[in-house]
Amino acid sequence: MKLYAVSDGPPSLAVRMTLKALEIQYQLINVDFCALEHRTDEYAKMNPQKEIPVLDDDGFFLSESIAIMQYLCDKYAPDSSLYPQDANLRAVINQRLCFNMGFYYAPISSHSMAPIFFDYERTPMTLRKVQNALEVFETYLQRLGTKYAAGDNVTIADFALVSATLCLEAIHFDLTQYPLVARWYATFKEEFPQLWEIANSGMQEISAFEENPPDLSEMEHPFHPTRKAKA
Ligand SMILES: N[C@@H](CCC(=O)N[C@@H](CS)C(=O)NCC(=O)O)C(=O)O
Structure with a gap:
């Protein structure tokens, strides 16, 4: 593989x-x-x-x-608690995965990654969208009342959500206003140090780029605002 x-x-x-x-x-x-x-x-x-x-x-x-x-x-691993077969448990995990892709990671990526890699600006609107996403995640954690995003066991939904949240850590975003998100994130790091090691390596790289952005002015990427027009 x-x-x-x-x-x-x-x-x-x-x-x-x-x-x-x-x-x-x-x-x-x-x-x-x-x-x-x-x-x-x-x-x-x-x-x-x-x-x-x-x-x-x-x-x-x-x-x-x-x-x-x-x-x-x-x-x-069909019997793994990372993605259980039970329809209801799985439905919540799937919901959190969709939430991450469509509602949580998308604004986080626009606010954290796009300014580093595509030269876009962080604006009050990109910030507001991140805050909105965090508010909703906070609500999900509060309503379910569990240690992890879709239950008391860690699941693949947490892997997706942790990998999104690390972008905020990389740009020194303060999670204090989202205490349940902050606690969930800290718990994951504490309970799964070997998995966090993988996530952390990416976080450190993004953080280094945040300090010293790569020079991508010559990058011919379709998303780059100053890209050269293609013949
Ligand atoms: N929905 C995709 C998104 C993957 C994604 O956005 N990958 C980025 C790298 S982190 C990428 O390949 N972007 C293409 C580009 O910007 O050229 C997934 O979850 O796999």
Whole structure:
């Protein structure tokens, strides 16, 4: 099994935490984001979205980190509490995974990552959207009243949500106003140090880029605001 991953990419980190938690052996193939290795025609054969990560399980190619995490659990650990079979437990996990992708990580990424990698500005609006996402996550934690995002056991939803939240830590975002989110995040680090080690490596990289942004002025990326027009 091979995982094409970017070392500071939250979706990649979530999948790597899943592989580690399930003790699945695999080959980690580092994709160089800044060199645009994921924008090539060759890469697009694996994932037409040209996004990282991609799993290659003996010729079975799968993109989208949530789908990858679900596949790994279903195929290699169907009895794992990381993604239980019970319909209701699973429904809450799926809800949190969708919440992360559509409502939580998206504004966090726009506020934390886009200014570093695509030269966009942090604005009152990007900040407000992050606050809104955190308020909702706080509400979910408060309503469910559990240690982790979808119950008292850690699940793949926590891996996704932790990997999003680490972007905020990397830019020194203060979580004090979201005490349940802060406690959930701290609990994860404390209880799963080996998984946090994976997440932390990405967090440290983002943090270093936050201090010293990469020079991407020449990067011909479709999302880059100052990109050169393509012939
Ligand atoms: N929904 C995708 C998102 C993956 C994603 O956004 N990956 C980033 C790297 S962290 C990427 O490949 N972006 C492509 C680009 O910006 O060119 C997933 O969860 O796997």
